[in-house]
Every structure is written in C-alpha cells, then in structure tokens.
Amino acid sequence: MFSLAEENYLKTIYHLEQDTKGGVSTNSIADKMDTKPSSVTDMVQKLAEKGMLSYKKYKGTTLTTKGRKTAAGVIRKHRLWEVFLVDKLKFHWDEVHEIAEQLEHIHSEELITRLDKYLGHPDFDPHGDPIPDKNGNVKKTEKKLLSELTKKQKGVCVGVKETSSEFLQYLDKRNITIGTKLTVLGKEFFDGSMIIQVGRDQFFISKKTAENLYVQTT
Amino acid sequence: MFSLAEENYLKTIYHLEQDTKGGVSTNSIADKMDTKPSSVTDMVQKLAEKGMLSYKKYKGTTLTTKGRKTAAGVIRKHRLWEVFLVDKLKFHWDEVHEIAEQLEHIHSEELITRLDKYLGHPDFDPHGDPIPDKNGNVKKTEKKLLSELTKKQKGVCVGVKETSSEFLQYLDKRNITIGTKLTVLGKEFFDGSMIIQVGRDQFFISKKTAENLYVQTT
DNA sequence: ACTTATTTTTAGCCTTGTCTAAAAATAAAA
DNA sequence: TTTTATTTTTAGACAAGGCTAAAAATAAGT
Known part of the structure; x- marks a missing residue:
C-alpha cells in the first residue's frame, strides 16, 4: 500500500517518462509537482528502496515494472473517476481534474472493478486519454x-x-x-x-x- | 479546510455526543478512534483553539455550533457515498463502510451537491441512518x-x-x-x-x- | 478525610514529507 | 582544460500527528 505522496510521485514520473528519452530528472519532477528538488531526491531514494524506481545518484530515475504498474493503477482510477464525473454527474470536462486528483487515492480494488463495470468499461476518459486496464496496460492509439x-x-x-x-x-x-x-x-x-x-x-x-x-x- | 485527522475527530465526537450526557471524555474518544488518550488531548486542544470544540482541562469536550456543522458535513458525505455504493454500484450494505470512510474526506461542495441530486436527494443511508442536509440539520425520526x-x-x-x-x-x-x-x-x-x-x-x-x-x- | 485507583495531561521522542542552505557532481563555456 | 554555471544531493530544521512514560487531577473506597 502506498501513501498519497508516494502515489503522486509515481504518477508524475510515469507521465514524465512518456515524453522524455532516458531517465527522468530530479528538477523536472520538482517542477511538475510544485515542490523542491531536495524533497524529490528524498522521495526518489525512498521509492527506489521500495523497488518502484531504479535510480543512480545524479543520473535521473526510471520506473521499474512494479512501479509502472502501480502508477498505471493510479492513473486508471483517476480516469475512471473522470468518466463518472462527466457521464453520470454531468460535470463539464474542464471541472473534473482536481476532484479526480483526490478520488484517485481511494484504496479499494472492488470499488474500481464495480465502477468500471458501472461505467460500461470505458476505454478513454473525457479528455480522450486512454484508461489503463486492470494490469496497467494501455491500448496505444495512433493519434x-x-x-x-x-x-x-x-x-x-x-x-x-x-x-x-x-x-x-x-x-x-x-x-x-x-x-x-x-x-x-x-x-x-x-x-x-x-x-x-x-x-x-x-x-x-x-x-x-x-x-x-x-x-x-x- | 480541515485535515483528514481533524475531520475524523470531529465526526467521532459528534457520534459520541449523541449517546452521552454532558461532555465527551478523552478516553471515550481514544477508544472509538483506536488511538491513545495523549494523542486525543493534543488534537482536542488544537480543535478547541480553532473554535470547533469547547474544552476545559479534565472536563471533557463538546462541539461548538461550527464544529457540529462541520462534523455533520462529513457525515453527510459519508452517508451519501454509502447510498451511491449500494444503489448504483450494487455493493452489499455490509461492505460499504470502509470505502465511505475514505470517500467522506473528498473536498468539493459541487461534487456533493451533484451526487445528492444524482441519488435523488435520499433522506437515509443504507443502514437507515438519516443524511444531514446541506446545513447540517438532521430530520429526527421517532424510531x-x-x-x-x-x-x-x-x-x-x-x-x-x-x-x-x-x-x-x-x-x-x-x-x-x-x-x-x-x-x-x-x-x-x-x-x-x-x-x-x-x-x-x-x-x-x-x-x-x-x-x-x-x-x-x- | 485519606488513601488508592482511574483519567487526563504534559514532556519528550518518532515518522512522514516538506523546506532552506550549503556542498558535491555534472555540464557548459571560455 | 580550466573556470563557471547548473543540477543534484546532503545536512539540519520544521509541522502534523502519533506514541511512551511520567506527572497531575479527579474519582472511588474505606
């Protein structure tokens, strides 16, 4: 089980990896998360010890397979909740991000399984981003x-x-x-x-x- | 805005007040929250300074009007989410407590307004407990x-x-x-x-x- | 009323996650 | 290749929220 802070770091690193070749830099994480590089170093070292990241001092970091799966799980939850907010509660697509940012940290496998079913197993969130499946795999589209x-x-x-x-x-x-x-x-x-x-x-x-x-x- | 810990204390004190005459004791709070009396003292003093509780050393504590309203808000959210879980996601009524315990801390007025509407403005949760209204008022029933x-x-x-x-x-x-x-x-x-x-x-x-x-x- | 038991509070420490300031690596420039 | 600039890490501190152990109030028992 991961803390809110840990999940946010993994999620951010996942996103940064997508548009970066090689490891993700400490500063880029700090920028995205609106925090200080020194804080990032601490957390990155902690997550590396937990086997979620591979990390060499001064050389940036990358998600391990376990780390990537965990991150994808958080993103899956975020995007499913966004679908719920827009499709069911009739929020506008520009209003859902902050709320999903909180909902993505609710811990319950069963909840997400049922939510996914309730929403009709959507493949994309309201912004068109793909929703990772249970195993963290993302259908890649040729957009x-x-x-x-x-x-x-x-x-x-x-x-x-x-x-x-x-x-x-x-x-x-x-x-x-x-x-x-x-x-x-x-x-x-x-x-x-x-x-x-x-x-x-x-x-x-x-x-x-x-x-x-x-x-x-x- | 209150932290998760603060909201949990207010909620617990609200519940304890209902079946206690006079102030709520430090130990009873510690028991209910599975924490130590010393931790309770710290938090109670903090919430008293914030105007949520009235508190005299060694004499127990009571919610102020503001505190009671805040607590009722948390309970409102908890119970609305329970209705969602049972009515929409088809959870069984004995499975929803832990999840609602997390969902009750999501901060968004708009979310709760829309959820309430989506659920058809329910008056009771799946266990028959009344759902406080927007202003924290509870219809009392003669059960x-x-x-x-x-x-x-x-x-x-x-x-x-x-x-x-x-x-x-x-x-x-x-x-x-x-x-x-x-x-x-x-x-x-x-x-x-x-x-x-x-x-x-x-x-x-x-x-x-x-x-x-x-x-x-x- | 006085001693004992219980409850509550205080004092000091720990962990998580953050920060600032300073030191150490790495990268860029002359 | 040195010097300078940038990035990253370390060291030390802090706030929140919890804990243990000990002290202080209150309550109970004789």
Whole structure:
C-alpha cells in the first residue's frame, strides 16, 4: 500500500517518462509537482528502496515494472473517476481534474472493478486519454497532433495534450470536443497557425493550440 | 479546510455526543478512534483553539455550533457515498463502510451537491441512518429499539445501531433489512430475548440483537 | 478525610514529507 | 582544460500527528 505522496510521485514520473528519452530528472519532477528538488531526491531514494524506481545518484530515475504498474493503477482510477464525473454527474470536462486528483487515492480494488463495470468499461476518459486496464496496460492509439496535419487533411479530435480549464473552455467556445470532425483549410509556415473547418464554421488556430490537440486521421 | 485527522475527530465526537450526557471524555474518544488518550488531548486542544470544540482541562469536550456543522458535513458525505455504493454500484450494505470512510474526506461542495441530486436527494443511508442536509440539520425520526417493543406490537425495521459486517450478515441470513415488517410474538423477561415473526418465518432474537435494531411502530 | 485507583495531561521522542542552505557532481563555456 | 554555471544531493530544521512514560487531577473506597 502506498501513501498519497508516494502515489503522486509515481504518477508524475510515469507521465514524465512518456515524453522524455532516458531517465527522468530530479528538477523536472520538482517542477511538475510544485515542490523542491531536495524533497524529490528524498522521495526518489525512498521509492527506489521500495523497488518502484531504479535510480543512480545524479543520473535521473526510471520506473521499474512494479512501479509502472502501480502508477498505471493510479492513473486508471483517476480516469475512471473522470468518466463518472462527466457521464453520470454531468460535470463539464474542464471541472473534473482536481476532484479526480483526490478520488484517485481511494484504496479499494472492488470499488474500481464495480465502477468500471458501472461505467460500461470505458476505454478513454473525457479528455480522450486512454484508461489503463486492470494490469496497467494501455491500448496505444495512433493519434497525432493537429499541428502535424497538412492542408486538406481531415481528422477527428480524439484528445487534448494540455488540460487546463482555459484551454478546454477555449475549445468549447469553438464547439471542439472529443469526436469533433475537422478539416485543415490552410497552414501558415511562418508561424505554424492554421485555418480549420468545423461543421460550417471556419477558425483561425494558433500553433500553440494545434500542438495541444490530438486528432486521428481518417 | 480541515485535515483528514481533524475531520475524523470531529465526526467521532459528534457520534459520541449523541449517546452521552454532558461532555465527551478523552478516553471515550481514544477508544472509538483506536488511538491513545495523549494523542486525543493534543488534537482536542488544537480543535478547541480553532473554535470547533469547547474544552476545559479534565472536563471533557463538546462541539461548538461550527464544529457540529462541520462534523455533520462529513457525515453527510459519508452517508451519501454509502447510498451511491449500494444503489448504483450494487455493493452489499455490509461492505460499504470502509470505502465511505475514505470517500467522506473528498473536498468539493459541487461534487456533493451533484451526487445528492444524482441519488435523488435520499433522506437515509443504507443502514437507515438519516443524511444531514446541506446545513447540517438532521430530520429526527421517532424510531425506537426493537427491544422496547412488547408482545404483539408490530414494527418496520428502519435502521441498525451496530453496523459490523457480522451483525449485518446475521440479519441478512434472516431476511431482515431496511423496510422489513416484523411482529413481536413473545418476549422473555428473564433474558430479554424475543420471538419475532418476519413474513412466514419465526425467529428467536437475543437481547443484544433486539438492542441494535431500530424499528418504527405502525 | 485519606488513601488508592482511574483519567487526563504534559514532556519528550518518532515518522512522514516538506523546506532552506550549503556542498558535491555534472555540464557548459571560455 | 580550466573556470563557471547548473543540477543534484546532503545536512539540519520544521509541522502534523502519533506514541511512551511520567506527572497531575479527579474519582472511588474505606
């Protein structure tokens, strides 16, 4: 059984591993968790002793198989609760993160088994992120960033990279949500901005936005 | 905002106040919480400084109005989550306590407002205990213990005093649950035991059982 | 009323998880 | 390759919440 703090570290390292080649640095963990590097060192050493991380001083850290499975379990819970909050309690997708952040630490196998069933064994959370299965395995999808598309390509929005309220509300204002079909009408090489078509509407999309929206090309 | 430990103390003191005249003693709190009296003294003094308890050394403690409201809020959450677990996730009523014990500490007004609505604004939890409203007020019901009934009186089971798995499973084996109608066929003054009728079946009920089952006379 | 037993509090220590300040590695730059 | 900058670790401290052992109040028994 892991403490709240331990679970949060494992979860964060799991996420950081995904977009980092090699080990995860102490500072990057401290940044993500809004804590100090010295605190990170302490916890990383503790988790390494517990066999959750492999760690060499000054060389960064990586999850062990056990650590990755534990982290995936926390993320599974987080994402299932998000589905519950949106599908059943009718929260908006930009309101659920903080609450799921608490709910993910409830300890009960049986609870999650039943919640999963109750929700109809969903594969993705409300932001389009995949929900790991019981064993911590994640179906990997071949989604790409909107910014990787070129003129005239069509795609379906399947997720967001950034999950801040600001960004999600920005998308809502333009009626972009999971499942939205869109077409790239034009792309500016100068600043990476795009013009896209959504339904009957056309929007200007900044590079930053295009780099935070995942699409699946059809 | 209160810590998990603080909320648990307030909740426990709330419950102890109900069946105690005068202040709640340090030892009784320690017993209920499975902790040491010295730890209780520390926390009680801390909560008194925060205005949640009124406390005089060696004289026991009582909740202030603010303290009582906070405690009722925690209990409200606990009981709403129990309804969720039983009604929606199909847990059995003897399995939900530990989980609700964790869920009651999730901090989010909005979550509880929506959960309450989702569950249809229930007034009682699966054990028949009343759910405090938003302001911490509890509808008091005129339930009595089965042991207070006399021969030939009829009643409807509306709750249990003891909530251990053992007791709840014992009741289940006899098909006694919330809403069950029963009739006292006989009562033994010697040991307080009873014979009761439930449907077509007749049972022998010990004094201890009769003292832990709440009924409403009709 | 006085002695004994029980309850409650105090004092001091421990663990978890955090922090600051300073030291040690590593990386970058001249 | 030295020097400088950055990153990481260590050392020591702190707050929360718990514990043990001992002291102080209160309650009970004679």
